[in-house]
Amino acid sequence: MANKEIPYKIYLEESEMPKYWYNLRADMINKPAPLLNPETRKPMTAEELSPVFCDALIQQELDETTPYFEIPEEILNFYKMYRPAPLVRAYCLEEKLQTPAKIYYKFEGNNTSGSHKLNSAIAQAYYAKKQGLTGVTTETGAGQWGTALSMACAYLGLDCKVYMVKVSYEQKPFRREVMRTYGASVTPSPSMETEVGKKILAEHPGTTGSLGCAISEAVEKATSMPGYRYVLGSVLNQVMLHQTVIGLETKTAMDKYGIKPDIIIGCAGGGSNLGGLIAPFMGEKIKGEADYRIVAVEPETCPSFTRGKYAYDYCDTGMICPLAKMYTLGSGFIPAGTHSGGLRFHGMNPILSQLYDDGLMEAVSVPQTEVFKAAEEFARVEGILPAPESSHAIKVAIDEALKCKETGEEKTILFGLTGTGYFDMMAYEKFHDGKMVDYTPTEEELQKGFSYLPKMD
Amino acid sequence: MANKEIPYKIYLEESEMPKYWYNLRADMINKPAPLLNPETRKPMTAEELSPVFCDALIQQELDETTPYFEIPEEILNFYKMYRPAPLVRAYCLEEKLQTPAKIYYKFEGNNTSGSHKLNSAIAQAYYAKKQGLTGVTTETGAGQWGTALSMACAYLGLDCKVYMVKVSYEQKPFRREVMRTYGASVTPSPSMETEVGKKILAEHPGTTGSLGCAISEAVEKATSMPGYRYVLGSVLNQVMLHQTVIGLETKTAMDKYGIKPDIIIGCAGGGSNLGGLIAPFMGEKIKGEADYRIVAVEPETCPSFTRGKYAYDYCDTGMICPLAKMYTLGSGFIPAGTHSGGLRFHGMNPILSQLYDDGLMEAVSVPQTEVFKAAEEFARVEGILPAPESSHAIKVAIDEALKCKETGEEKTILFGLTGTGYFDMMAYEKFHDGKMVDYTPTEEELQKGFSYLPKMD
Numbered sequence: 001m002a003n004k005e006i007p008y009k010i011y012l013e014e015s016e017m018p019k020y021w022y023n024l025r026a027d028m029i030n031k032p033a034p035l036l037n038p039e040t041r042k043p044m045t046a047e048e049l050s051p052v053f054c055d056a057l058i059q060q061e062l063d064e065t066t067p068y069f070e071i072p073e074e075i076l077n078f079y080k081m082y083r084p085a086p087l088v089r090a091y092c093l094e095e096k097l098q099t100p101a102k103i104y105y106k107f108e109g110n111n112t113s114g115s116h117k118l119n120s121a122i123a124q125a126y127y128a129k130k131q132g133l134t135g136v137t138t139e140t141g142a143g144q145w146g147t148a149l150s151m152a153c154a155y156l157g158l159d160c161k162v163y164m165v166k167v168s169y170e171q172k173p174f175r176r177e178v179m180r181t182y183g184a185s186v187t188p189s190p191s192m193e194t195e196v197g198k199k200i201l202a203e204h205p206g207t208t209g210s211l212g213c214a215i216s217e218a219v220e221k222a223t224s225m226p227g228y229r230y231v232l233g234s235v236l237n238q239v240m241l242h243q244t245v246i247g248l249e250t251k252t253a254m255d256k257y258g259i260k261p262d263i264i265i266g267c268a269g270g271g272s273n274l275g276g277l278i279a280p281f282m283g284e285k286i287k288g289e290a291d292y293r294i295v296a297v298e299p300e301t302c303p304s305f306t307r308g309k310y311a312y313d314y315c316d317t318g319m320i321c322p323l324a325k326m327y328t329l330g331s332g333f334i335p336a337g338t339h340s341g342g343l344r345f346h347g348m349n350p351i352l353s354q355l356y357d358d359g360l361m362e363a364v365s366v367p368q369t370e371v372f373k374a375a376e377e378f379a380r381v382e383g384i385l386p387a388p389e390s391s392h393a394i395k396v397a398i399d400e401a402l403k404c405k406e407t408g409e410e411k412t413i414l415f416g417l418t419g420t421g422y423f424d425m426m427a428y429e430k431f432h433d434g435k436m437v438d439y440t441p442t443e444e445e446l447q448k449g450f451s452y453l454p455k456m457d
Numbered sequence: 458m459a460n461k462e463i464p465y466k467i468y469l470e471e472s473e474m475p476k477y478w479y480n481l482r483a484d485m486i487n488k489p490a491p492l493l494n495p496e497t498r499k500p501m502t503a504e505e506l507s508p509v510f511c512d513a514l515i516q517q518e519l520d521e522t523t524p525y526f527e528i529p530e531e532i533l534n535f536y537k538m539y540r541p542a543p544l545v546r547a548y549c550l551e552e553k554l555q556t557p558a559k560i561y562y563k564f565e566g567n568n569t570s571g572s573h574k575l576n577s578a579i580a581q582a583y584y585a586k587k588q589g590l591t592g593v594t595t596e597t598g599a600g601q602w603g604t605a606l607s608m609a610c611a612y613l614g615l616d617c618k619v620y621m622v623k624v625s626y627e628q629k630p631f632r633r634e635v636m637r638t639y640g641a642s643v644t645p646s647p648s649m650e651t652e653v654g655k656k657i658l659a660e661h662p663g664t665t666g667s668l669g670c671a672i673s674e675a676v677e678k679a680t681s682m683p684g685y686r687y688v689l690g691s692v693l694n695q696v697m698l699h700q701t702v703i704g705l706e707t708k709t710a711m712d713k714y715g716i717k718p719d720i721i722i723g724c725a726g727g728g729s730n731l732g733g734l735i736a737p738f739m740g741e742k743i744k745g746e747a748d749y750r751i752v753a754v755e756p757e758t759c760p761s762f763t764r765g766k767y768a769y770d771y772c773d774t775g776m777i778c779p780l781a782k783m784y785t786l787g788s789g790f791i792p793a794g795t796h797s798g799g800l801r802f803h804g805m806n807p808i809l810s811q812l813y814d815d816g817l818m819e820a821v822s823v824p825q826t827e828v829f830k831a832a833e834e835f836a837r838v839e840g841i842l843p844a845p846e847s848s849h850a851i852k853v854a855i856d857e858a859l860k861c862k863e864t865g866e867e868k869t870i871l872f873g874l875t876g877t878g879y880f881d882m883m884a885y886e887k888f889h890d891g892k893m894v895d896y897t898p899t900e901e902e903l904q905k906g907f908s909y910l911p912k913m914d
Contacts, residue, residue: 007471008537014464080465081549081840092538092612110567112842112877154837155549174882180889181836379638380611383538385569420569422879425631432637 009086010253017084018248019071021241023060024279024351026067027286030358032237032350033325035061036312041456044322052219054229056127060238069241071123078122078155079245082111087253088417092381094401101404103397104259105417106250106277107384112178115342115387115419116273117148117233120242124231125152125160134227135159139189139214141168142341143175144387144419145233150182160184161228163191163217166209168341175423189214196220211344212317212331219320234270234342235315235324235349243276246416251280254414261292261414263400267392268296268305268363269342271349277416278361285360294361296352297392299371300440302335304328304348305356305363307446312456313347323454326353333449336439338368339427342389346449364396367438371395372431375421387419388427466543467710474541475705476528478698480517481736481808483524484743487815489694489807490782492518493769498913501779509676511686513584517695526698528580535579535612536702539568544710545874549838551858558861560854561716562874563707563734564841569635572799572844572876573730574605574690577699581688582609582617591684592616596646596671598625599798600632601844601876602690607639618685620646620674623666625798632880646671653677668801669774669788676777691727691799692772692781692806700733703873708737711871718749718871720857724849725753725762725820726799728806734873735818742817751818753809754849756828757897759792761785761805762813762820764903769913770804780911783810790906793896795825796884799846803906821853824895828852829888832878844876845884 025031034043049058060069071079090103108116128136135158140146146162153160162184169176169188179186189209190197194217200207207213215232222230233239254261264281266274274296284290296305304327313328315321328347329335335344348356355361368388375391377398378384386394393415404411421428430436482488491500506515517526528536547560565573585593592615597603603619610617619641626633626645636643646666647654651674657664664670672689679687690696711718721738723731731753741747753762761784770785772778785804786792792801805813812818825845832848834855835841843851850872861868878885887893 008534009471011468014466077465077548091534112836112840112879114879151840155840173886174879177882177886177889178842178879181833181842181885183837376638379569380640383569383608383612385635385638422569422571422631422635425634428638429630429634432634 006089006257008091009088010257011086012084012249012253014080016252017079018245018252019076020068021071022244022248022279022283023063023067023069023241024283025064025237027283028354029286030354031064032354035322035324038314038319038323051223052230054124054127054131054133056130057124057238060241061236072126075122075126082118084249085110085246087250090382093378096381097398097401097405099401099405100408100410101401102410102412103401104261104412104414106246107417108246109384109417109420113144113148113151114422115144115148116243116246116276117145118151119245120233120239120272121148121152123242125149125156125158128229128231129156129158133229135161136229136231137161137163137218137222138231138233139163139211139218141165141211141344143168143172143423144342146184146186147175147178149231150179150184153184154182161221162186163189163214165189165211165214171426172423189217191217193217194220210317215316216320234272235345235347237349237351239272240275240349240351243272244279246273246276247279247281250277250414259412262411263293263295263413265295265297265393265396265400265413265415267343267389267416267418268298268348268352269389270345271352273416273418275349275352282355282360295396296356296361296363297396298363298365299338299340299343299392300365300367300438301338302329302344302346303365304346306365309450309453310353310357311453313453315347324350326350327356328453329446330449330452332452336441339424340368340388340392343392366392366395369431369436369438372428372436374398384417385421386417387421388424390418393417463546463714465548466545467714468543469541469706469710471537473709474536475702475709476533477525478528479701479705479736479740480520480524480526480698481740482521482694484740485811486743487811488521489811492779492781495771495776495780508680509687511581511584511588511590513587514581514695517698518693529583532579532583539575541706542567542703544707547839550835553838554855554858554862556858556862557865557867558858559867559869560858561718561869561871563703564874565703566841566874566877570601570605570608571879572601572605573700573703573733574602575608576702577690577696577729578605578609579612580699582606582613582615585686585688586613586615590686592618593686593688594618594620594675594679595688595690596620596668596675598622598668598801600625600629600880601799603641603643604632604635606688607636607641610641611639617641618678619643620648620671622646622668622671628883629880646674648674650674651677667774672773673777691729692802692804694806694808696729697732697806697808700729701736703730703733704736704738707734707871716869719868720750720752720870722752722754722850722853722857722870722872724800724846724873724875725755725805725809726846727802728809730873730875732806732809739812739817752853753813753818753820754853755820755822756795756797756800756849757822757824757895758795759786759801759803760822761803763822766907766910767810767814768910770910772804781807783807784813785910786903787906787909789909793898796881797825797845797849800849823849823852826888826893826895829885829893831855841874842878843874844878845881847875850874
């Protein structure tokens with residue numbers, strides 16, 4: 001199909017939007033390992049999970065056989081407020097690079113939370129509401145997830161308590177205000193509101209907090225208040241399930257115009273956006289119906305796929321969450337302070353971990369200065385100012401397009417542009433002022449992280 | 458046509474996008490008064506304007522008879538990167554208000570500049586490039602225009618020098634960084650780079666600057682460097698011409714679904730977004746083909762329509778720009794420091810001024826606390842976090858919808874949602890903390906402003 005026939009932006013009709021989420025596990029030959037109870041080391045049951053999570057979400061978390069979950073009408077209606085997300089042909093980037101490659105990106109930033117996080121936030125808030133709950137608690141680091149959840153809760157009239165890592169709370173006051181605009185209560189973590197918060201503050205007065213601590217506070221709060229549950233923005237299989245709306249829309253749009261990607265690229269933190277983007281393509285690959293190169297891009301400061309171990313580990317530093325088998329750097333691994341807050345998680349979604357272990361996808365790690373260089377190059381020609389996280393995918397997409405320039409191959413490259421960088425301008429400022437540095441963890445640091453892995457008999 | 462058949466968001470196909478800008482002046486019975494040379498008091502000629510503005514833009518500025526200007530293909534291609542903008546049916550707001558009214562808004566914030574400003578920025582940059590110029594200069598207050606121009610210049614490889622009001626430069630460092638990401642040089646104004654800047658700094662050491670001063674610096678810079686011209690983001694007729702892409706898209710989308718608005722509402726600062734939105738509807742109204750209520754909404758702190766005079770005045774406080782006949786509060790009028798930087802201009806576009814004087818449109822002024830209340834209510838149900846400027850239109854749209862609730866009338870309300878408020882969170886914070894106040898200028902303050910009006914013989 002000639003270039004001219006493909007619009008700059010492909011928007012599906014509302015009638016073409018996905019009506020089901022796709023549960024990739026149903027088509028996987030090697031299923032991901034089950035979540036384990038950290039005390040008994042036996043698979044977690046729905047009953048054991050129910051004080052923490054909403055019932056419907058527990059079902060989605062544990063289900064390995066149902067291939068499709070119907071998206072409830074209320075969620076579909078919410079999706080219609082900011083979806084379908086455009087699939088964009090990066091004509092201007094192609095021209096700038098002088099590459100024969102065809103580059104497409106699925107842009108998830110056209111909503112106030114600024115990212116794909118809203119896709120799962122509305123689903124989790126919906127099931128909480130349906131269960132008759134009063135509210136939900138969560139943690140947020142960079143703030144995209146907290147914003148998304150606040151928006152979803154405001155829409156449904158659900159209370160929303162966000163524990164925001166103290167350093168972010170102070171450095172990103174505008175993120176905090178967005179959440180307040182949507183009626184959420186935002187507490188800097190660690191706080192005096194929870195036992196775990198008090199304990200941490202007593203032991204480490206003046207600490208600026210961590211995601212692990214914020215998770216612990218949010219979980220404690222949820223389980224200690226009637227009518228509340230805890231929700232999470234990535235890592236879990238349920239989150240990846242909701243995010244398949246990204247890949248399903250992309251596939252429908254590509255099929256409509258007869259486009260078949262050769263390479264699919266996504267940034268990987270907890271893995272939900274990458275998993276959501278690739279799911280329908282990976283399904284075809286597993287079933288032998290098509291072949292795609294699938295590439296996960298992670299920061300070199302937090303290389304769970306490329307330098308981590310495939311092992312059972314805690315999802316949080318407080319070690320109160322279930323054990324998940326995943327590529328991990330150890331729950332005590334502390335990544336260097338880079339500017340991609342959304343990619344600083346020590347582990348990786350269990351489904352993606354299994355797929356990676358099975359050789360069905362690749363992974364690569366990149367330094368942040370190169371990521372920001374790619375981000376700026378992209379912004380200048382394509383208009384959109386990307387989030388640092390998303391720019392990891394841009395960096396590798398550009399690399400692949402330049403390889404095509406050398407070889408003359410007309411490959412079709414698809415990448416996920418998960419969000420915008422409006423609240424990351426402090427990082428861009430550092431980059432412009434030449435003050436941004438790169439960091440590769442030493443072998444020693446990695447070994448120290450692995451020492452936190454639980455001993456499994 | 459039943460509600461169900463109208464999607465949440467109407468996106469035109471690329472083939473349906475406007476290929477012409479509409480010059481409303483061609484259909485006006487009473488033409489707007491011409492720009493005057495401040496020294497001779499005679500109509501400005503193209504020759505007199507050419508040291509300051511690009512030649513093609515001068516033609517557009519002065520042309521009162523050509524009804525349509527073809528949009529050059531390069532600009533159309535750029536438009537395709539972020540347009541068509543969605544026309545959104547505010548189903549959720551309607552439900553929240555329990556109104557029988559049907560509310561639509563045209564959302565112009567889905568681009569990195571965050572507003573409609575990009576529509577004219579790319580046009581002005583294009584004509585500068587086509588004339589073989591090296592670069593352009595401009596001023597920016599709140600920063601939306603500077604961002605938009607930076608994006609357009611980055612795309613075309615044109616140099617861009619932005620004079621940013623010093624107080625904004627310091628209070629909005631992230632806006633500044635967005636411009637730097639797009640390669641613009643951003644100078645806090647007043648600066649030592651220009652004669653006028655030096656003079657002001659000598660007279661008022663420690664001044665935090667003003668839009669009027671920044672305009673003067675930008676104009677001086679443009680006229681003192683070979684290959685540069687000055688460009689402006691609102692007020693001028695050429696800017697309103699480019700912004701008609703908003704109204705033309707809206708009209709096409711509404712016609713496609715058989716929707717006819719009863720009331721059209723837009724916020725009014727310099728007037729370009731309002732003028733752009735209403736142009737095709739006003740054209741029909743003038744020709745007697747249809748009738749619409751058209752409402753301009755301005756802040757009560759800067760009420761040029763509702764409390765100003767229709768008179769010849771300077772567009773800048775430095776009194777170096779041409780005289781324009783417009784509704785004005787006087788070029789020396791200093792509005793109270795509200796949070797809608799984009800609506801703090803003392804005058805109003807000459808075309809809109811004539812239409813208002815002819816009774817073809819209404820105007821209303823609103824206090825900012827009510828505007829933020831409406832903004833928050835809108836954000837919670839419709840998702841989008843609106844700019845304070847745009848929220849003036851939301852406030853009045855809600856008021857009109859509530860009137861319909863009382864009377865039971867099923868009116869169709871259309872308003873322009875010009876942009877997002879991501880860089881205005883400091884204002885939202887003040888609102889949340891109950892620290893935002895309203896201010897109505899006294900008669901004395903207005904009279905002082907009018908005393909700056911030039912005496913016309």
